[in-house]
Each structure stands twice: as structure tokens, then as C-alpha cells.
Amino acid sequence: MAPQRRGAPKAPEGNRAADRRRPSSTKSVRAPRDVWKKWLRVAVLGACTTFVALLLWGSLGGDDSITEVLAHRSEVLPGRFIEVPCSEDYDSHRRFEGCSPRKCGRGVSDAIITRDEARRIRSIAEKGLSLGGSDGGASILDLHSGALSVGKHFVNLYRYFGDKIQTIFSEEDFQLYRDLRQKVQLAIAQAFGISASLLHLTKPTFFSRINSTAARTAHDEYWHAHVDKVTYGSFDYTSLLYLSDYLDDFGGGRFVFMEEGANKTVEPRAGRVSFFTSGSENLHRVEKVHWGTRYAITIAFTCDPDHGIADPTFT
Numbered sequence: 001m002a003p004q005r006r007g008a009p010k011a012p013e014g015n016r017a018a019d020r021r022r023p024s025s026t027k028s029v030r031a032p033r034d035v036w037k038k039w040l041r042v043a044v045l046g047a048c049t050t051f052v053a054l055l056l057w058g059s060l061g062g063d064d065s066i067t068e069v070l071a072h073r074s075e076v077l078p079g080r081f082i083e084v085p086c087s088e089d090y091d092s093h094r095r096f097e098g099c100s101p102r103k104c105g106r107g108v109s110d111a112i113i114t115r116d117e118a119r120r121i122r123s124i125a126e127k128g129l130s131l132g133g134s135d136g137g138a139s140i141l142d143l144h145s146g147a148l149s150v151g152k153h154f155v156n157l158y159r160y161f162g163d164k165i166q167t168i169f170s171e172e173d174f175q176l177y178r179d180l181r182q183k184v185q186l187a188i189a190q191a192f193g194i195s196a197s198l199l200h201l202t203k204p205t206f207f208s209r210i211n212s213t214a215a216r217t218a219h220d221e222y223w224h225a226h227v228d229k230v231t232y233g234s235f236d237y238t239s240l241l242y243l244s245d246y247l248d249d250f251g252g253g254r255f256v257f258m259e260e261g262a263n264k265t266v267e268p269r270a271g272r273v274s275f276f277t278s279g280s281e282n283l284h285r286v287e288k289v290h291w292g293t294r295y296a297i298t299i300a301f302t303c304d305p306d307h308g309i310a311d312p313t314f315t
């Protein structure tokens with residue numbers, strides 16, 4: 001027993017002796033591992049801090065190139081709507097109560113126009129644009145005025161062809177335009193909570209065909225950021241109906257809503273309608289097309305009856 005009692009206090013001594021012996025051996029084995037673990041902890045912490053900082057930087061507007069995709073090419077959207085505060089642009093124009101934007105925003109839908117309707121209206125665009133075409137990368141055909149890009153200029157298709165225009169476009173072509181315009185008008189009215197009967201089609205309303213050919217005149221420079229209400233004056237609500245598929249038919253050419261912090265991109269898809277209030281709350285641009293051909297049609301509405309136009313027809 002005594003040895004046990006004596007032994008007990010001795011044990012620490014024995015341990016101390018062992019501890020005294022250990023340092024030389026454990027220091028050489030454990031120290032590098034501890035140091036390594038410490039550095040690993042520092043590295044992980046550093047990486048996390050950098051990641052959080054980058055996220056914050058992005059959300060505070062540090063980098064204009066950060067982009068969120070509002071509508072992917074492969075998605076089939078029943079409808080997506082994002083409200084944004086209205087700019088003051090509408091205050092400097094005559095207001096039409098119940099129509100002039102009080103609720104502003106942007107929407108994208110693949111459920112308004114079918115892929116088959118898009119294919120049919122695209123063949124009208126191909127037919128008309130095959131009669132001309134810009135020397136640069138961007139050609140337009142304005143169905144209302146008849147303006148068609150040819151070389152570095154425009155010709156009036158209706159004047160140029162006269163009655164023969166009926167051998168190019170048929171009554172069904174114009175009927176299809178009217179049907180699509182009507183569907184888009186109803187969708188816009190519903191999204192913004194206004195009466196469709198207060199919206200009037202306005203000019204210009206045009207097909208666009210864009211490819212990667214270098215620009216020859218300012219008319220070919222479609223990629224500049226702009227505000228439709230400034231560019232076109234009468235627009236209150238803009239819509240774009242896409243007639244080709246991003247990455248299948250062309251590369252580049254995405255539509256970009258420009259916003260501090262994170263731009264919002266719409267990837268074109270045949271039959272996809274993108275619509276938005278036309279003021280500077282929806283500053284936008286189109287990326288340059290890098291390959292292939294991109295078709296779209298612009299259909300816009302005004303609240304001012306004086307700026308309304310009739311649906312395009314043989315003129």
C-alpha cells in the first residue's frame with residue numbers, strides 16, 4: 001500500500017521526467033504539423049474573407065461586368081416579372097392617367113407567342129430583308145414605313161415595289177403581325193395593371209437582322225447603351241419578340257439591362273417576348289453578335305393617342 005501511496009506522488013515526477021524526455025522527440029514530429037494546420041486555417045479564413053468581400057463589392061456596384069441571367073436560353077418561362085422604381089422621364093411628357101407608367105419594370109415570357117408563330121413571322125423577316133440588307137452588321141425592315149436597309153442607306157420598300165409589294169408580302173403576313181401585336185399588347189397591359197385599350201402601337205416597329213459583319217455606318221452600331229424613351233420619343237412600353245435562339249443560331253447578341261452592381265441579361269430564344277417600360281429605369285444594350293444571325297422584332301406602345309399608328313398594311 002505504502003508504495004502505492006508513495007507511488008502516487010511519484011507518478012507526476014515520473015511523468016515530468018517523461019515530459020522532459022519527450023520534448024526533444026515530440027517537438028521534431030509535431031511542430032511542423034501544428035504550423036501547417038495554422039497556415040491552413042489562415043488560408044481558409046483568408047479565402048472566405050476574400051469571397052465575402054467580392055460578393056459585397058459586386059452587390060455595391062464595384063464591377064459593372066457582373067451579370068445575372070434573367071432568362072436563360074434553355075428555360076421555358078411562363079412569365080417572369082421584376083418591378084423597378086420608375087425614373088422621372090415620364091414627368092417631362094404629357095401623362096395619360098391609367099396608362100403612363102406608374103408601375104415600372106421588365107418582364108420575360110415564353111408563353112405569349114408560340115415557337116411556330118415565331119418561325120412564321122421570322123420567314124416574313126427573311127423574305128423582306130433578302131431584298132436588301134446593310135453593308136454593316138445590322139439591317140432593319142420597318143413594316144409600317146417600309147424602310148429597308150440597303151447598303152449604307154435605306155429604301156422605301158412600299159414605294160420601290162409599288163403594287164408589286166403584294167407579290168412579296170401576303171395579307172396573311174400582315175394578319176400574323178396583327179395577331180402577335182395584339183397578344184403582346186394584352187400581356188403588357190396585364191403585367192403593368194393597365195387597360196390594353198389605352199395602349200397604342202407606335203413607330204418604329206421593325207424587324208432586325210444582326211450578324212457579325214463590321215459596322216459601316218452609325219446605323220449598324222446597335223450595341224450602344226440607350227433608353228428607348230430618349231431614342232424613340234413616343235415609346236412608353238417596349239417589347240422585343242425574339243425570332244432566333246442564342247447559341248444555336250448566333251453567339252453574343254444577348255440583351256442586357258444595365259444596372260449598377262449586376263447587369264441583368266436576357267438570352268434570346270425564338271418566341272420569347274421581353275417587355276419593359278421605356279424610360280431610363282430600363283437602360284439597356286445588346287451585346288455584339290460574334291457569329292451567326294440574330295432576328296428580332298421590336299413592337300412598342302405609347303399612351304399618347306397622337307403618337308399611335310395603325311397596324312402595318314399594304315400602303
Ligand SMILES: O=C(O)CCC(=O)C(=O)O
Pocket residue numbers: 208228240255284285286296298
Ligand atoms: O434587339 C434587341 O434585343 C434590342 C433592340 C433595342 O434595344 C431597340 O430596338 O431599341
Ligand SMILES: [Fe+2]
Pocket residue numbers: 226227228284
Ligand atoms: Fe432599345
